Amino acid sequence: xxxGIVEELGEVxxxxxxxxxxxxxxxGPLVTEDxxxxxxxxxxxxxxxxxxxxxxxxxxDVMAETLNRSSLGALTTxxxxxxxxxxxxxxxxxxxxVQGHVDGTGTILARTPSxxxxxxxISLPAALRRYVVEKGSITVDGVSLTVVxxxxxxxxxxxxxxxxxxxxLGIKEPGDPVNLEVDVIAKYVERLLGDTTTGxxxx
Numbered sequence: 604x605x606x607g608i609v610e611e612l613g614e615v616x617x618x619x620x621x622x623x624x625x626x627x628x629x630x631g632p633l634v635t636e637d638x639x640x641x642x643x644x645x646x647x648x649x650x651x652x653x654x655x656x657x658x659x660x661x662x663x664d665v666m667a668e669t670l671n672r673s674s675l676g677a678l679t680t681x682x683x684x685x686x687x688x689x690x691x692x693x694x695x696x697x698x699x700x701v702q703g704h705v706d707g708t709g710t711i712l713a714r715t716p717s718x719x720x721x722x723x724x725i726s727l728p729a730a731l732r733r734y735v736v737e738k739g740s741i742t743v744d745g746v747s748l749t750v751v752x753x754x755x756x757x758x759x760x761x762x763x764x765x766x767x768x769x770x771x772l773g774i775k776e777p778g779d780p781v782n783l784e785v786d787v788i789a790k791y792v793e794r795l796l797g798d799t800t801t802g803x804x805x806x
Contacts, residue, residue: 605645606690607698607740607747609770610634613646613686615678616660623667627651627678631686632659638688643703645687647771648745648782649673650703673705674744674780685745685770698747699740705782707731709743711775712757721762722751723772725781729756733793734785742784746770 613631627646634644635656642653644661651663670676678684690696707728715722725743727735735741735753742748746766751759767773775781 604690605650605687605698605701605703605745606694606696607648607687607701607742607745609685609687609746611686612769612771613684615680615682615684618678618680621664625665625670625676626654626662627665627675628660628662629684629686630660634686634688635659635661643689645685645689645701645703645745647673647675647678647684648701648703648742648784649675649705650689669705672707673782674708675782677780683771683774687745699742700787701742701745701747701784702787703745704784706734706785707783708780709757709783711777711779711781713777719764721767722759723762723775724757724759725783727754727757728783731783731785732756734789739789740786742782744771744775744781746772 611631611633613629616630617628619626638653638656638661640653643650654662654664665675709725709727712726713724735750735758737750737753739750741750748760751761762772
């Protein structure tokens with residue numbers, strides 16, 4: 604479990620194409636200081652398993668399913684990434700409950716800078732519309748954020764200077780893809796109240 608509070612702005616140092624999967628090597632001295640084989644680290648909001656670690660870097664294998672459902676497939680050597688270790692029991696929950704399981708991808712449509720913050724408009728896949736509400740929580744590339752406006756095909760977020768400086772959201776441009784994870788509690792509530800496709804009660 605993660606909180607969507609990015610710990611470190613890391614970098615992809617190598618990408619190995621393995622046919623139906625890829626192996627990434629990423630630099631992140633902070634998140635690897637106590638990491639070991641089998642641990643989890645969120646990369647742009649995607650929970651990955653550490654294969655090897657050393658010298659402030661770690662490697663992770665990314666399966667075709669993850670490449671197809673997230674924007675990780677677009678990463679190349681030199682790409683900057685948001686990194687977060689899983690929360691420890693007893694820690695403060697600074698953001699919201701984040702699983703690192705990407706629900707879909709959106710595209711940055713526009714950026715509107717202001718004096719002390721920036722409004723970012725992001726496309727919203729049709730399948731995720733019902734989970735995104737004004738003032739609700741959403742994770743964008745692993746960053747826990749509050750939805751400013753929620754429309755049928757897009758939503759907006761407001762980024763403070765800290766987020767702009769310490770995450771990849773400060774350098775993403777219109778046209779760039781981003782990973783989206785909606786509030787898991789909303790999905791559980793929907794399931795418990797009933798299957799929306801059949802009108803029956805979920806068993």
